Amino acid sequence: MMLTVTLNAALDLTYRVPALTPHTTHRVTEVIERPGGKGVNVARVLAALGHEVTVTGFAGGGTGRVLRERLADEPRVTVAFAPVAGATRRTVAVADAATGDTTQLNEPGPTVTPAEWAAFLDTYEALVHRPGTTAVALCGSLPPGVPVGAYALLVRAARAAHVPVLLDTSGEPLRRAVAARPDIIKPNAEELAELTGFHEPVRATRDARRRGAHAVVASLGADGLFALTPDGGWQARPPAPVRGNPTGAGDSAVAGLLSGLAEGLPWPDRLARAVALSAATVAAPAAGEFDRTTYEDLLTRVAVTGRRAAA
Numbered sequence: 001m002m003l004t005v006t007l008n009a010a011l012d013l014t015y016r017v018p019a020l021t022p023h024t025t026h027r028v029t030e031v032i033e034r035p036g037g038k039g040v041n042v043a044r045v046l047a048a049l050g051h052e053v054t055v056t057g058f059a060g061g062g063t064g065r066v067l068r069e070r071l072a073d074e075p076r077v078t079v080a081f082a083p084v085a086g087a088t089r090r091t092v093a094v095a096d097a098a099t100g101d102t103t104q105l106n107e108p109g110p111t112v113t114p115a116e117w118a119a120f121l122d123t124y125e126a127l128v129h130r131p132g133t134t135a136v137a138l139c140g141s142l143p144p145g146v147p148v149g150a151y152a153l154l155v156r157a158a159r160a161a162h163v164p165v166l167l168d169t170s171g172e173p174l175r176r177a178v179a180a181r182p183d184i185i186k187p188n189a190e191e192l193a194e195l196t197g198f199h200e201p202v203r204a205t206r207d208a209r210r211r212g213a214h215a216v217v218a219s220l221g222a223d224g225l226f227a228l229t230p231d232g233g234w235q236a237r238p239p240a241p242v243r244g245n246p247t248g249a250g251d252s253a254v255a256g257l258l259s260g261l262a263e264g265l266p267w268p269d270r271l272a273r274a275v276a277l278s279a280a281t282v283a284a285p286a287a288g289e290f291d292r293t294t295y296e297d298l299l300t301r302v303a304v305t306g307r308r309a310a311a
């Protein structure tokens with residue numbers, strides 16, 4: 001059983017419009033509504049791959065009720081959100097059919113009180129110590145009211161429970177949590193540069209490891225993933241760029257890394273899976289989903305280069 005944490009869960013709306021133009025009214029040609037937030041997307045991809053997964057974080061209000069109900073209907077997903085008095089946020093992705101570009105609008109999320117945060121911590125402690133929890137993913141932004149050191153606390157609790165922990169966040173919450181020594185971090189190039197001050201992936205990943213992360217997997221968009229790990233360094237590239245909606249591509253990469261970790265796959269295989277899932281999500285209509293044919297085709301064609309560290 002894997003555990004994903006989405007402190008700022010969401011109900012994700014995707015609006016498709018023929019062409020996005022400022023100062024005009026747009027007629028939406030397609031609306032997709034899905035349970036979202038990064039950890040929720042990771043969980044939906046893990047479940048589609050056949051893994052049992054528990055989702056936690058906060059859910060509240062009418063949107064939170066919809067989120068719980070929709071997730072409870074998904075096979076292999078167990079819902080264990082802590083309550084929050086405010087309403088779970090919505091996010092809107094506007095997909096421009098003319099250019100293929102997507103514009104993302106994310107609400108801030110409900111304000112979490114100190115008592116709600118304390119109650120969540122009890123839920124999380126129980127879940128990480130539950131027998132059979134094989135890995136934890138901590139994903140996404142923090143809602144207002146949650147302390148900036150939240151992920152550092154959650155990383156330490158997972159490590160104390162001897163459960164491997166993957167972190168996908170940004171800014172100050174990432175900086176603080178890296179010092180708590182997570183097993184894997186998966187920043188994008190911009191987040192990694194903000195953390196380390198370096199833009200070049202080799203120097204940046206090396207610096208992030210020096211700051212405390214055991215393994216650093218940087219997502220580089222069309223260039224795939226660059227990983228620096230205790231076992232070696234590798235780059236995994238898709239054979240060609242895939243056109244479509246990139247929302248959630250990073251979440252699918254996290255699902256690939258987490259499932260590979262839980263299954264004990266060697267790093268090159270984990271990275272190939274993560275890149276194939278990520279590209280197959282671009283080919284799917286919404287985050288948290290992937291096109292299975294694209295995934296299976298790409299899995300054999302992702303190029304992984306690099307080498308194992310000297311023993």
Ligand code: TA6
Binds near residue numbers: 037041142249
């Ligand atoms: O990665 C895509 C996505 O997970 C959307 O589904 C949306 O819910 C959003 O990102 C949340 O990201 P944030 O960084 O605001 O927590």
